[in-house]
Amino acid sequence: MNRKRIIDLRSDTVTRPTADMIEAMSRAELGDDFFRDDPTVLAFEEEAADLLGMEAAMLVISGTMGNLVCALSLSPRGSSFIVEANAHIQINESGWPAAIAGLTAKPVHGVAGKIGVDALKQAIAETQMRLSAPPSLLCLENTHNAAGGRVTDPSHLAELADVAHARGIKVHLDGARIFNAAVALGRPVRDFMRNVDTTTFCLSKGLSCALGAVVAGSADAVQAARRWRQVIGGGMRQAGVIAAAGRVALKSMVERLAVDHENARLLATRLRDAGLEVDVEAVETNMMFLKVPNGFDQHLFQSELRASGIVITPPKSGRIRLVTHREVSTSDIVFCSGIIGRAFDLAQRQKVCADADTTTAEVVY
Incomplete structure (x- = not known):
């Protein structure tokens, strides 16, 4: 979409x-x-x-x-x-x-x-x-x-x-x-x-x-x-x-920060429920971290998100930071969580396929 x-x-x-x-x-x-x-x-x-x-x-x-x-x-x-x-x-x-x-x-x-x-x-x-x-x-x-x-x-x-x-x-x-x-x-x-x-x-x-x-x-x-x-x-x-x-x-603008906090926790909860590694209890304000496995295809992940209009920072130290703010609505969070979950699964499966290809190549040679 x-x-x-x-x-x-x-x-x-x-x-x-x-x-x-x-x-x-x-x-x-x-x-x-x-x-x-x-x-x-x-x-x-x-x-x-x-x-x-x-x-x-x-x-x-x-x-x-x-x-x-x-x-x-x-x-x-x-x-x-x-x-x-x-x-x-x-x-x-x-x-x-x-x-x-x-x-x-x-x-x-x-x-x-x-x-x-x-x-x-x-x-x-x-x-x-x-x-x-x-x-x-x-x-x-x-x-x-x-x-x-x-x-x-x-x-x-x-x-x-x-x-x-x-x-x-x-x-x-x-x-x-x-x-x-x-x-x-x-x-x-x-x-x-x-x-x-x-x-x-x-x-x-x-x-x-x-x-x-x-x-x-x-x-x-x-x-x-x-x-x-x-x-x-x-x-x-x-x-x-x-x-x-x-x-x-x-x-x-101060009191409305509570909405950002709620949206960050909602995003963390939806991603955790989709099977991604997220510590929901650590989400206290407007930030959350999504853990990624070694070899995760970050370029594929980001390109899939960009195609749907979602922009994130690249993974760093095995995690991705996601930050909510005034220009991200609750409906945006619901939309994003589904796209992020699917893109994450695709990037992870791409890694598995690449690993399998490497293993096969090693056996042939």
Whole structure:
């Protein structure tokens, strides 16, 4: 069955701004953000800080930029930062900790993206030797991308932050999808912020803005981050066109994330029921992973999906990530699950046939 409409399950970053966002952007009152006289930016930053329960907030271009300027503000060059081994900062942000911030990573393997309290204490102890880079920062991630959108609850965040602070280590929360975490647990987003020094969240992804992210923390931390934003070329002028969409997103796009979570679980359940290897219980927000066998014909799989208007990312480390978002409806999920199941079976049978041909060839020769 061919469909003209594309169903894009690669990421929630593919979402496009809503009509209300575009209208707000077109009507935004603008100034020069460098001079701090863009009224739309000022209003947005105040609203974001209040929502998070933080003293101050700042608009940046991306979550990666936000993480970078926070680290530069909190950590001296030559020190180390403790981070979960598969955190986005560690594996997906182009190496800025070493390349730009002068920081050495101290990776800690967590469970479902969560660092254990004892593991954190051990990591800190291992960096106390004279030959080690002293730790200055603990970086946490919520939701955890590589773990499949898994959520760390505020009480565990507080435990980890208490351990770090007791040893003079600052805490940064990469909250790119923190509103997914808040909606999943039914908690106010400020509950996740009570014990961290700085945080970021993305306006793109599930909130559907075209671009933008927010840095938040104490007034002093945000002032330092603003200076670092300028250093790395992130200063902006009439940034109210970005902030205007962000204001709409914070008012209208947060609660609806629950629909994305329901759709991700529905997709996972339907694929599991079709015989595919999926851990439905691990689906906490808007992501799920589909395990694939060795030798799986990924090119055939993807081409079959593309023929039906479904776009996914290639398998990585033996699994495929599927992400739901505002532009994927429940009816899309029902449609996709059937196509994915059939394409998966075809790609797996193709592998079996190829293996059989190889075995036959070996016998002949």
